[in-house]
Amino acid sequence: MNTLRESSSTDRISNLPAYLAERILMLLPLKEAARTATWSRQWRYRWRNVPQLVFNADFARTRWAETASNVNALVMKIYKAVLLHNNEPSTKFVLAIPGLKPGDEIDPLILHLANKGIQDITLQFLDEFDEFRFGYETRNFASLFVALELNALKLHNCKLLSPSGFVGFSKLTCLDLANVVVDEDFFVGFLHKCPLLEELRMIDCLGCIDSPDIEAPRLKVLCLRTILWTIRFKYTPVLSQVSILDYCDYLSNGLYRYQRGSIDIVDLFVASLPALKQLKLGIEFLLLLAAGNHVPKRLPTPLQHLEVLEMDSLVLDSLPEARVLFCLIMSSPNLKTLTIPSLKSLLEAEDPQGSWGCFQSLEELTINGIHGSQVELDLVTLALAGAPLLRKIVVTTSEYMNLDKSHKFLTGVSYCKRCSKKANFQYIWNGALIERTV
Template identity: 30%
Template sequence: MGRKRSKSTHLTIKDAELDRISCLPGHVIDQILSLMPIKEAVRTSVLSSSWRNKWYTLPNLVFNKHCISVAASKYTSVINNKFLRIVDHVLLQHSGPINKFMLSDNENCLIRVCDVSDVHRWVLHLSRRSIKELLLHFWLDKRYKIPLSLFSCQSLRHLSLSCCQLKLPTTFEGFKNLQYLHLEEVTLAQDDFENMISGCPLLDHLVLMKIDGFSQINVHAPNLSTFQFYGKFEDISFQNSSQIYTVYVDLSIYLNSKSNQSKLHGCSSNLLKFFAHQPHIQFLEIGYYFLKYLAADDVPVKLPAPCISLCELSLCINFNDLKEISAALCLLRSSPNLKKLEIFVSI
């Protein structure tokens, strides 16, 4: 009897040691799954009963080229079909809250123009799941129109879109919880842009890259702290956005329109106009065309109010242009607490 008890006890301990993966605490399993590509996370369901349904509640869903096996990489149609099935399968099986949904196709092999209806269906599904972070990054031959269901996602805190058209519905009341907005190669009208920004009272970080549809950048965002811009513009103005401390405007194309700037803004200096509304700027990067914009019309020797918060300044200067040199000197004279200065020479 003693030997049998000893043997039974020995087998139980040995089995427990061999199946340590099933004994992991739930929060540890969740952490492991969160660090894995979605394809591998789904495969863990075969490990044991405690892992079988764990991936159903993954809060962050990222779909990219890593979802597809290497064996299918030579056939675009196979890749596309498998990718669509994977996204559909995951969303159908998923039962927990979805905090983040990211669709990334940088190599243009996962999503095609004919798949836009699938994307619309996914967005509609997500709009009913209190999604907090939505990133749609894929490039098509023509820009797809964002479905109206997106504008009902009042739980959104982070929104990043590329290669699309935005048309606000008449019932749009803003994204009341949105803090981060990134628009790249997006087409939208001037009024829609301004209504969208003003309808985001908590917006903190705004990134605009190659926006089409307008070139007058008017930003009305009381809590905006960081503004990044790359693209064409005639004028940039910030109203009710005095909390900005980081501005990055680089490699832009300044469309010179001197004919109506002074009349519209009642100010003969873009430099004065820009800094009059930005008392808290701490980090400022000025690309070649933006400096050209700031140097347009009259350039003062010094700003009326010093930029006392400005501690880091980056400039791209054409030293053959006296107006740009004057604008740069004005900034330097007006920045008594500057700690870091970068100057790039434009040729």
């Protein structure tokens, strides 16, 4: 009887539909997927048809990989697995093993995948930026530029320098670069050869990218963390998510301070970003906007589609930067989520009601690094009293906020009138969360 049950169970596994078997294999690490070859005769070669191959930290810890005495031998192990892989076209390939340095042996591997029509490639080398900058010479993989079926490319710690005859990635929709050296004409050359690009992320990349002119008719998501002097959006009609973050100078262990450059706030937001829904800015970029022409209290045309505004900083310490922030808030009548840094006493010379009385659509407010000033309490009060749709307020304190100031601030909040009965107040002091409905 037991034998019959075991046989029946084995038959069920052996006779699973191909799409279910593939789904199971895709959920398993490569090592475990290969082990399914022992389940039955029908499963012996199924793992070779999985449309994606992932070689990451988990793979590096397997016995198979541990038999490699050096990086070159490890790559040969990976190459062997790729050659055994029968799926055509290959959908996804990930090579992200901690400590792996790129060498000549990587190019033939990529070329093999390119010839099989690979659609998604991730190459991630090392983990530390210092090693990227000083530890070895970064490599450019010529074989990448023959992978013309690519729709997603993610590169960390290498080069992306296109050859003179490069025709472009006509199907590429997502490009993610971190610590990558790019062409001098990256924005006017490389990007123009990617007509379907929808997502572009560039973190701490090197090259002449400090004054980009971006023309990308299908671009929807843009994230930049680099040294900027200026930026122009020449044609981005559907760009809805923009993040421009502060460049971190690892050589001096501090933020890079913009030495020159300016951006006209009206030209940037009114004329160039008609579909903007989410905006995340660093303090350094606010300086560029503040250095432009006169910053108005409101933009001449409101940002009707902007729903999320986030400042990537813990403190806003100068009035010119604050005026840029106020302008963006006052120009966003449909703002739903607002994240801002501590304002210290910057608003004491301003009219709080006039600057912040635009919370009709606000649902979430986050203030980071408060010092317990009256202005910060006034802001919370205005949000509670003037935001009928408010669901949550999150306040985190600075390291200088003592217990007495916290008690005074919370007491002030408890007396606030509220417009929304669903507003939840979260106060985080020294890592401790105090949650209450005010």
